[in-house]
Amino acid sequence: MSAGNKRQLVCAVYTRKSSEEGLEQEFNSLDAQREACEAFITSQRHEGWKLRVNRYDDGGFSGGNMDRPGLVKLLADISDRKVDVVVVYKVDRLTRSLSDFAKIVETFDGHGVSFVSVTQQFNTTTSMGRLTLNVLLSFAQFEREVTGERIRDKIAASRRKGMWMGGTVPLGYDLEDQRYVINSEEAKVVRTVFKLYVELVCVRRLQVELKARGLKTKVRKYKSGKTVGGVNFSRGHLYYMLNNRTYLGEAVHKGSAHPGLHEPIIDQNLWDRVQATLNGNATDRKNGVGAKEPSLLAGILFDDRGNVLTPSHTSRRGIRYRYYVSQAVLQNRDDKAGHIKRMPAEQIESLVIDQIEKLLADPVRVAAELKTPNENENPKLSEVVDATDKLRNRFAKAVSARKREILLQITRKVVVGSESVAIAIDKNGLIAALGLAKGRTTNSSNAVDENSKLSRDMTQFFEIRVAARLKRSGREQRLLIGEMNYAAVSKKADPGLIKTVMRAHKWNAQFVTGTSTDEIAKVEGVHRGYVAAVIPLAFLPPKLTEAILEGRQPPKLTAKKLISCSAAIWMQATAR
Known part of the structure; x- marks a missing residue:
């Protein structure tokens, strides 16, 4: 078939750059990729190739996922059968993920679309070409993962040295030369928040007090001219502040705290008091005993x-x-x-x-x-x-x-x-x-x-x-x-002692009515010798029984000691 009779193939050029750096230039990386692809399409004019003028550019988007406006638009046009051939500068411009590539190729095949890489000659219509492409994509995905690991390791190492690695600057600090510097006026607000919380013991009351004093959140100004902040503190914001170890002069990364390069606003003593109060309140809330x-x-x-x-x-x-x-x-x-x-x-x-x-x-x-x-x-x-x-x-x-x-x-x-x-x-x-x-x-x-x-x-x-x-005293500790x-002042009754005394009265009543110690032991699931040792406790001096029930027993007295005590020791305990 002559060149003039060949079927015309509409070619779409797809370009991508991971970062936005340099995109503001008059001739950037996306332009360079497109120029190379257009030249390749021109060289294939004899095969009926024709450039589609619509641009499919993704500047500042990672190749690790498919959430890219240019790619989404390209796939939509392919579904509408407006494209016959997709041309890229290198295969990793399209994607760096094997799973995503499989989805893209499935879409291409479903609509009869061919795929061409200008710098890497592939024919995706053959099994060998597809295998070669998959191997290359495996290396592209590996490179992306290794790069990610290097970046994560760099961030972790920098945080361990206390360096700032991005993020929102907290109230009390300003950012100068990539380092936190104390803002004296805001630092006063931070100290007030921490000190008031220790006194008020309640974030809700703290929120009300800060509002009454007219204290606001940090005002932030962006390059776009937009201003946010300067509003009343929310409870969530206050909880975040009270748990933010940045105020101790530390840098936190993935839950681990390291000495920071910035000065602290809060001292260790005040921090410990705040954390103890927070923990105490959390325990009380959890158990409903606040x-x-x-x-x-x-x-x-x-x-x-x-x-x-x-x-x-x-x-x-x-x-x-x-x-x-x-x-x-x-x-x-x-x-x-x-x-x-x-x-x-x-x-x-x-x-x-x-x-x-x-x-x-x-x-x-x-x-x-x-x-x-x-x-x-x-x-x-x-x-x-x-x-x-x-x-x-x-x-x-x-x-x-x-x-x-x-x-x-x-x-x-x-x-x-x-x-x-x-x-x-x-x-x-x-x-x-x-x-x-x-x-x-x-x-x-x-x-x-x-x-x-x-x-x-x-x-x-x-x-x-x-x-x-x-x-x-036994399992318990008593403050003398x-x-x-x-322990007696707090009137903390000993459950073990009380249970033993109650058993003594119960078993004695059964014994008096003719039930043997063997029968009692079998029903209670204990040894008959234990039953025989406990029954005499039904005859404890009334004052000692009353003291046990009210938690006023001697600090050294346990159920085990009570069972082994003689009557003389009972009387001595009562005298105390």
């Missing part, structure tokens, strides 16, 4: 090596036991933990509440601790007596949530050691809680000292130190201070 059993000391309880003790809990036989656990233990840093790794929550809370109540019952000491060199600022003793009495009554009657608010106001921190508990009382917070701040010069606990990295003058605190130690047993 209103009934808030963790009173969340955020202010530390071990003797500075680790925050975070609220936690366990459940045994339907009974929930609350604890405070060292962050060092939770983060698998046992070597950094203090002497106390885990503390029964109700016991330490009872101790602190008791010491605060004792302080408020001693107005003479309160007046002495709050005394300043300026006599004109010191309230009269009668005023202190009246104020402490009112606060003590309010504190005693307060529900748990309100009690925690008062504790956070007047208590800076509680430190537990192997032999003592130290409670740091914030003088300014105590003055405010007593209502004695009028006419007095104080360093507000909310004030931000830019030069001290949030450290506060220790003269604004005084300490209550109590000799106390943890002692194990002098002769005071704070």
